[in-house]
């Protein structure tokens with residue numbers, strides 16, 4: 001699904017990602033954990049085409065991305081739910097969702113109504129609020145809207161940047177349940193999280209990113225048992 | 240082409256040549272005394288509405304581009320001038336309606352080219368840089384227009400009748416062209432709001448203005464939307480420039496004044512808010528029209544500048560704007 005080799009990227013002259021190699025297989029939930037400023041968001045933006053690669057290679061669904069525009073990458077089937085929600089706050093909830101379907105509009109076999117019903121099924125609250133401006137939703141509802149909007153594009157790979165930030169524990173649990181359901185429905189998910197324990201709890205595999213480098217990788221259960229991970233990210237004292 | 244030899248401050252009056260004789264003009268001071276009658280009142284009101292709605296159209300042009308890019312395109316007035324000038328020139332070779340249609344299309348193409356050549360390649364330019372670019376563009380367009388069309392004052396023929404035909408409405412004598420201006424501008428405003436509300440292209444443009452990053456992540460090409468917003472505002476500016484040409488005349492530098500008025504109205508209504516721009520435009524137009532009884536004509540333009548300054552100091556988010564929009568502190 002996604003294969004990255006020796007990727008380097010950053011802002012201007014600043015190189016944030018240093019020779020990153022990783023992969024995501026179809027049907028997996030892969031999580032990336034790391035401290036603030038480790039470069040997690042930068043990695044997702046680079047894959048999504050918002051930031052240009054400086055070196056290395058990204059291969060998405062069999063296509064090598066070379067200066068591919070962000071719009072094209074969404075069209076290929078890779079959607080990003082960005083950090084900090086980023087809904088269209090001056091536009092209604094329903095229209096937000098319809099905008100998510102932009103890349104699918106006019107394509108064969110895509111039924112916008114049916115897709116919308118699916119989203120409303122996952123997030124019933126969005127149906128009740130569909131006439132409301134997105135900016136007037138609560139933080140959790142906005143997160144659901146951002147996820148729903150990305151799902152409207154029917155992505156093969158969905159990337160989520162810290163979906164649990166600023167949400168009450170109960171809603172965080174809901175969000176993680178939804179990610180599990182997405183996987184059951186055949187989606188592939190790449191999840192960036194501060195909440196390492198919860199993320200590793202639902203993920204198949206994980207990568208640990210530190211100052212732009214991948215320092216540990218492996219099956220999620222192994223990472224949960226790894227002493228370095230426990231000390232640095234799970235806040236557990238090792239005696 | 241018609242040459243116009245009155246000193247500039249007379250023009251305002253003579254544009255409405257049906258003013259009753261009770262308006263006395265003292266050329267030495269540039270002032271005039273007026274006895275207000277019901278007749279005169281509605282005369283002023285119509286003059287105010289006409290100018291107000293023209294200002295509103297220019298302001299809406301500002302708003303469309305502001306909404307998708309966050310910049311003020313100071314070349315907006317030049318689009319109005321170009322529309323009028325192209326239509327006048329084309330009218331020598333073809334009837335009025337195709338001449339206007341073609342002039343609007345040409346101006347739209349110019350708008351798109353300007354965006355593609357001067358704006359598109361800038362990655363994330365500062366607001367100041369963009370503003371300087373658009374000011375430079377407006378000077379450039381003006382100079383090119385001067386080169387092609389000269390300094391002469393031109394105008395399109397009246398759409399109906401001629402300069403002395405008039406219609407009586409509420410005891411005011413109105414040139415039919417005034418009704419054309421008001422009618423066409425109202426249609427533009429209505430169609431635009433329908434466009435933004437109900438078409439998918441309109442929705443995509445709103446999305447770009449609401450959140451450019453999110454729009455890109457939905458697969459929308461934000462740069463194309465910016466090009467399109469330049470075309471749209473060039474087009475409506477040009478159309479307004481055509482309908483108003485018979486009464487306001489068109490000259491290579493007439494865009495500057497309009498841009499200042501349009502900008503005042505855009506700020507007055509709250510940047511980015513097109514419906515408020517109509518209200519603010521009418522307000523400014525009517526204030527201006529009635530002020531000619533009180534303030535010397537030469538100070539006419541000072542009124543809008545004064546309003547602009549007061550608004551910028553006191554309510555930078557406009558009369559009808561939300562303070563949320565004022566969060567854009569670049570201005």
Ligand SMILES: Nc1ncnc2c1ncn2[C@@H]1O[C@H](COP(=O)(O)OP(=O)(O)OP(=O)(O)O)[C@@H](O)[C@H]1O
Pocket residue numbers: 011014016034035036037038039040041042043083194
């Ligand atoms: N637009 C930018 N311009 C310059 N530097 C940036 C920019 N965005 C991020 N950086 C820098 O890149 C580094 C990585 O940032 P990034 O946002 O990828 O971190 P992150 O792992 O997502 O952190 P967090 O958990 O806080 O979201 C940081 O040192 C940051 O200062």
Ligand SMILES: [Mg+2]
Pocket residue numbers: 040041042083161
């Ligand atoms: Mg981040």
